[in-house]
Amino acid sequence: MDQKKEIKEVIEQILGSNITMRFDGHDEEDKLKSEFIKVMTAFEEVWQRQNDIDIKYGADFSTYDDPFFRVIEGFINFCFDDVAGEAIIFYIYGRKTDGDEINPFVDPNGKEYYFNNLDELWEFLLFWAEEMMRL
């Protein structure tokens, strides 16, 4: 008998009732989200670092860094649909104002979305993927 079944029987015997053993582990979607957040956090840090160097030391590395950012953007556009790719790039470059306020992302239908963090961007990407499936 497998351990899950044996443990279930023990708990049922103690509680005097049927129970359900519900799987609550991490599934593939959790792993994908975690990987996405890790990569996006690194992307955001690199972008932020370039800005910080410019602000603090007056050293403008944008010309030097541009090809790297173009490579990243290229991969994003290669992997995601137009709107999802735009949302991801917007999150890094256009989400915050100089005063650290949040700008909305506007989809092709004019609907606004506010991404306060990467979780909310991820939720939008899932939502948008579902929208695309409906078409």
Added chain:
Amino acid sequence: MAKKKERDVLSIEIQYDETEELEALIESEDFHKLLLDEAIATIKHALTKKRKSARVCYVPNLECSVVLEQRNFNKVLDTAIKFYEQQEDYTQCAKLVKLKEKVNGSEKGNKRSN
């Protein structure tokens, strides 16, 4: 909007090599008390939150939660009453009888609303 903090779920790792070790667990009064007390607490929580099931504990080595359906709340409370009768803890028994009444009231409410 900030999310309300959920009740912390008890995590119990149950590791064993031989079936005899599992049988020892069945005989352990402490383990009975631990599980029953946790079940009682989660039933109370489920009633407060008007939920149809209670998550009693989490078994990390199986990545599974032990879930109790509302229709079985009374069975568990009966088991707990018997356990505390044997312990001669009649105050706890009285509390559990009251909790059973609440469960019954809640079930009737659900039937009415269906």
